Amino acid sequence: MSTNTTTKLPFQAEVAQLLHLVTHALYSNKEIFLRELISNASDACDKLRFEGIDNPALYEDAPNLEVRVSFDKAARTLTIADNGIGLSKQEAIDNLGTIAKSGTKDFMSKLSGDQKADAQLIGQFGVGFYSGFIVADRITVESRRAGAAADQGVRWASGGAGDFEVDDIERTQRGTTVTLHLRDDAEEYLNAWKLKQVIGKYSDHISLPILMEKEEWKEGENDQPGDMVKTGEWEPVNKASALWTRAKKDITSEQYAEFYKTISHDYADPLAWSHNRVEGSTEYTQLLYIPAKAPMDLFNREKSAGVKLYVKRVFIMDDAEALMPSYLRFVKGVIDSADLPLNVSRELLQESRDVKAIREGSTKRVLSMLEDLAKKQKTAVDNAAGKIDVGSGESVPAPEPTAPVGDVTDVVDKKAVPAAEAAAEFASDPDAGKYAAFYAEFGAVLKEGLGEDFGNRERIAKLLRFASTASDTVSVGFADYKARMKEGQEAIYYITADSLAAAKNSPQLEVFKKKGIEVLLMTDRVDEWALNYLEEFDSTPLQSVAKGAVDLGTLQDEAEKKAAEEAAETFKPVLERLKEALKDKAEDVRVTTRLVDSPACLVVKDGGMSTQLARMLKQAGQAAPELKPVLEVNAEHPLVKKLEGSAHFEDLANILFDQALLAEGGLPEDPAAYVRRVNALLV
Numbered sequence: 001m002s003t004n005t006t007t008k009l010p011f012q013a014e015v016a017q018l019l020h021l022v023t024h025a026l027y028s029n030k031e032i033f034l035r036e037l038i039s040n041a042s043d044a045c046d047k048l049r050f051e052g053i054d055n056p057a058l059y060e061d062a063p064n065l066e067v068r069v070s071f072d073k074a075a076r077t078l079t080i081a082d083n084g085i086g087l088s089k090q091e092a093i094d095n096l097g098t099i100a101k102s103g104t105k106d107f108m109s110k111l112s113g114d115q116k117a118d119a120q121l122i123g124q125f126g127v128g129f130y131s132g133f134i135v136a137d138r139i140t141v142e143s144r145r146a147g148a149a150a151d152q153g154v155r156w157a158s159g160g161a162g163d164f165e166v167d168d169i170e171r172t173q174r175g176t177t178v179t180l181h182l183r184d185d186a187e188e189y190l191n192a193w194k195l196k197q198v199i200g201k202y203s204d205h206i207s208l209p210i211l212m213e214k215e216e217w218k219e220g221e222n223d224q225p226g227d228m229v230k231t232g233e234w235e236p237v238n239k240a241s242a243l244w245t246r247a248k249k250d251i252t253s254e255q256y257a258e259f260y261k262t263i264s265h266d267y268a269d270p271l272a273w274s275h276n277r278v279e280g281s282t283e284y285t286q287l288l289y290i291p292a293k294a295p296m297d298l299f300n301r302e303k304s305a306g307v308k309l310y311v312k313r314v315f316i317m318d319d320a321e322a323l324m325p326s327y328l329r330f331v332k333g334v335i336d337s338a339d340l341p342l343n344v345s346r347e348l349l350q351e352s353r354d355v356k357a358i359r360e361g362s363t364k365r366v367l368s369m370l371e372d373l374a375k376k377q378k379t380a381v382d383n384a385a386g387k388i389d390v391g392s393g394e395s396v397p398a399p400e401p402t403a404p405v406g407d408v409t410d411v412v413d414k415k416a417v418p419a420a421e422a423a424a425e426f427a428s429d430p431d432a433g434k435y436a437a438f439y440a441e442f443g444a445v446l447k448e449g450l451g452e453d454f455g456n457r458e459r460i461a462k463l464l465r466f467a468s469t470a471s472d473t474v475s476v477g478f479a480d481y482k483a484r485m486k487e488g489q490e491a492i493y494y495i496t497a498d499s500l501a502a503a504k505n506s507p508q509l510e511v512f513k514k515k516g517i518e519v520l521l522m523t524d525r526v527d528e529w530a531l532n533y534l535e536e537f538d539s540t541p542l543q544s545v546a547k548g549a550v551d552l553g554t555l556q557d558e559a560e561k562k563a564a565e566e567a568a569e570t571f572k573p574v575l576e577r578l579k580e581a582l583k584d585k586a587e588d589v590r591v592t593t594r595l596v597d598s599p600a601c602l603v604v605k606d607g608g609m610s611t612q613l614a615r616m617l618k619q620a621g622q623a624a625p626e627l628k629p630v631l632e633v634n635a636e637h638p639l640v641k642k643l644e645g646s647a648h649f650e651d652l653a654n655i656l657f658d659q660a661l662l663a664e665g666g667l668p669e670d671p672a673a674y675v676r677r678v679n680a681l682l683v
């Protein structure tokens, strides 16, 4: 019974925009609407089951949770009904008229108008309820929240354009009924066989029964053709056992992938998964997935994790952050504990010893999954290298086992060569490129683990990959680096910079290039912070080439050392004048052997914050220490030689400093003064 309370409300602008796109871009994959609506119905039942633990009255007179799918050929409608938690009027307005997800704005700005690309993006974003409009030109939702009075029902209706209507209604049964008024081209869903097929494909693992009306064949009379006729009975059309409770051998890869899509609302298949029953002092089942693509809000550390907690198959909560450390926040999945109490709260989770054990076990499980992917990739790379030699008759150098690099300018300001390309290189072995693909998406987050997870630091360090002076591709691990260190080399050298090009061209690398010493090039924002926590790898110290005085130890021969000392000695008087001229800008000025082609560079003291990080912090509006760098000069450089006896000593000294700053991506404190000085020398 509808009272006269219809209210028309506009969709949030983003919803209107999304709806338009959904109906067009997702058209080629329209059957997913059923998965989305059934998964919402299942979530609603999970919520009731959870709230019902403390408040059994919410079950009213219908204790069995279920989803019913039915259709009406004559009316051309398809209905998905659940007896879950239901929606109040306000919830219907809030949840079915807006998108509350973080990253929505960002997502909208990425849409290009190209249907194929947009469909992919929309799929990743997850359209949920709105996907109904792919097949329907009108959707009606009738609902009543569990525990509310019968006159507290709501009817929500929309044609999927700019607005929707809400009405107060009387509704005796709790839960939600979604009725789709199908478009002409979606008639195929008015067929029980088709519906069963789609449900089997997408929703077989849903843990509550999905019922459909039983049909029987009825012969036609008087020469009329026969037809399927509904018997009035309802029968389950899915297995209705929670997927993770089944034995591994009974689950196909497709089922694992479909389950992943339901819990993550991701569109793409997962990259890898691990399903285990853990026994011992704490018993639980874990089914953990590594997605193939990063979500929009990956770098939001506040974002909740993607692991759902169940206790003895009862859904307890989404995004249980206590179950997974923050640096593994990209992991999706389910953990079902046999030991936790059903009424466990978030606060309790933080303190529980069982939860601690589950978290440690799950962390280790994810790390082993990653190690496994990395190992498979390495084997494939080694095999690929080996294959080239075999049968060629002569020793042909194996190709770089990574993606084609292209012109350096191609990679400027990108992090480095996209690993997806690297992955494509081994198309013949489906597992081979997966680690590169994972790393391209989540490597930067994994690095946070160095600072966050002391106990697993070494395992995490082994999983890290970087570009280096020997490879533009992010593919060099510390172990690879160590394996090809020069005789006498005592440290793992690295440099951090804003981009690959800046790192590669940094003057600090000159002597390393000259001597053929590999240097890791780090271009992620998190690198410097994370590397702070890693002093050594496998007993070899890590050394930034932009920090402290350069000491190549035994890599420098005696003659070189002697020549450098002599040069420093003769240069002393000039050095003193330089220090005096630059005393406001530079902490110190010294002669260096690290430069070959450049006249000067800036370094910071050992253990100090790099100028790059300080700059980044300032840009982000955070407090950064005012640090004065050390100016290192190349006494062999003509420009530096010119200093002695120059009438423009003061100007040259300042130019030398400012240019060193420019070379590493900084800006002179007084750019106008810099220009004036250079111009004065040019005329």
Ligand SMILES: Nc1ncnc2c1ncn2[C@@H]1O[C@H](COP(=O)(O)OP(=O)(O)OP(=O)(O)O)[C@@H](O)[C@H]1O
Pocket (backbone or CB within 6 Å): 036, 040, 041, 044, 082, 084, 085, 086, 087, 095, 096, 125, 126, 127, 128, 129, 130, 176, 264, 265
């Ligand atoms: N059958 C239902 N019963 C109760 N609430 C529902 C139902 N369907 C949708 N809702 C509510 O509407 C909200 C929006 O649903 P929608 O499917 O658009 O997004 P979602 O499920 O939150 O996320 P996603 O986009 O990842 O699917 C849900 O979070 C839920 O609160």
